[in-house]
Amino acid sequence: MAEDLIRMEKINKFYGRIHALRDVNLTVRTHEVVGLLGDNGAGKSTLIKVLSGAVPLTSGNILIKGRKVELKSTADAIANGIETIFQDSALVPQLSIARNLFLGREPIKGGSFLNRLDQDAMNASARELLKRVGITKDIPPETPIAALSGGERQAVAIARAMQFDSELIILDEPTNNLGVAETQGVLRFVREARDTGHSCIFIAHNIHHVFQVVDRIIVMRGGRVVADDIDPKHTTIEQVERIITGEELLHAITA
Numbered sequence: 001m002a003e004d005l006i007r008m009e010k011i012n013k014f015y016g017r018i019h020a021l022r023d024v025n026l027t028v029r030t031h032e033v034v035g036l037l038g039d040n041g042a043g044k045s046t047l048i049k050v051l052s053g054a055v056p057l058t059s060g061n062i063l064i065k066g067r068k069v070e071l072k073s074t075a076d077a078i079a080n081g082i083e084t085i086f087q088d089s090a091l092v093p094q095l096s097i098a099r100n101l102f103l104g105r106e107p108i109k110g111g112s113f114l115n116r117l118d119q120d121a122m123n124a125s126a127r128e129l130l131k132r133v134g135i136t137k138d139i140p141p142e143t144p145i146a147a148l149s150g151g152e153r154q155a156v157a158i159a160r161a162m163q164f165d166s167e168l169i170i171l172d173e174p175t176n177n178l179g180v181a182e183t184q185g186v187l188r189f190v191r192e193a194r195d196t197g198h199s200c201i202f203i204a205h206n207i208h209h210v211f212q213v214v215d216r217i218i219v220m221r222g223g224r225v226v227a228d229d230i231d232p233k234h235t236t237i238e239q240v241e242r243i244i245t246g247e248e249l250l251h252a253i254t255a
């Protein structure tokens with residue numbers, strides 16, 4: 001049985017008087033893709049922002065492999081192996097694929113008095129990574145991000161997370177605004193990430209996309225987790241829709 005990678009325990013978040021997260025418990029195991037679903041305002045983004053260090057929690061604990069951590073910034077989360085790909089992904093459009101893959105962590109060559117970016121090393125790694133996430137089209141690593149399609153950008157963002165061996169990759173609406181083929185590409189990258197040992201949290205409004213790729217589904221409503229162990233192989237999309245809207249409560253309320 002896979003071990004727990006992440007445990008969030010009794011997480012509460014207030015934005016002023018708005019109680020956005022209410023005693024939320026969430027577990028992500030190693031080598032697992034979890035789908036996080038819920039209607040607008042359910043608390044998904046807030047939960048992910050807490051886990052990625054982007055917003056502080058009001059109360060509760062976060063444990064990584066059983067060790068309590070404090071995630072005060074996104075840098076803290078990255079240092080703890082958690083990489084988040086937000087909707088408006090943090091890639092820099094003007095810079096090349098290779099530069100974006102290494103942004104902030106560029107390899108340096110030349111010793112102490114001649115520090116400069118090792119462009120060749122970056123390009124070689126970039127080619128390798130693009131192949132790994134399934135971009136088989138010959139896109140040179142020097143290509144600026146601005147010249148890529150939405151799906152290709154998501155692929156670069158996922159490759160970036162895989163590159164630094166993040167144990168948990170969080171994808172916030174990665175298939176938003178993508179065409180059919182591009183969506184399939186992103187779903188393939190997610191599977192590839194899992195098959196190479198990463199865990200993922202996948203947030204999407206499109207339940208069909210979630211069903212194609214996740215091992216387990218968690219549903220939030222009104223700031224709470226209302227179901228956390230939905231097996232997409234044994235549940236229909238319609239049942240999950242009813243849990244999201246509150247018409248059906250198949251599973252025990254966990255919070």
Ligand SMILES: Nc1ncnc2c1ncn2[C@@H]1O[C@H](COP(=O)(O)OP(=O)(O)OP(=O)(O)O)[C@@H](O)[C@H]1O
Pocket residue numbers: 015018020038039040041042043044045046047
């Ligand atoms: N920065 C903020 N300041 C005040 N309230 C906020 C802030 N961010 C979110 N909220 C509120 O917290 C609650 C949860 O919002 P959140 O964005 O986490 O939901 P969501 O499930 O991600 O929704 P969506 O699918 O629309 O992105 C909502 O009531 C929202 O209005």
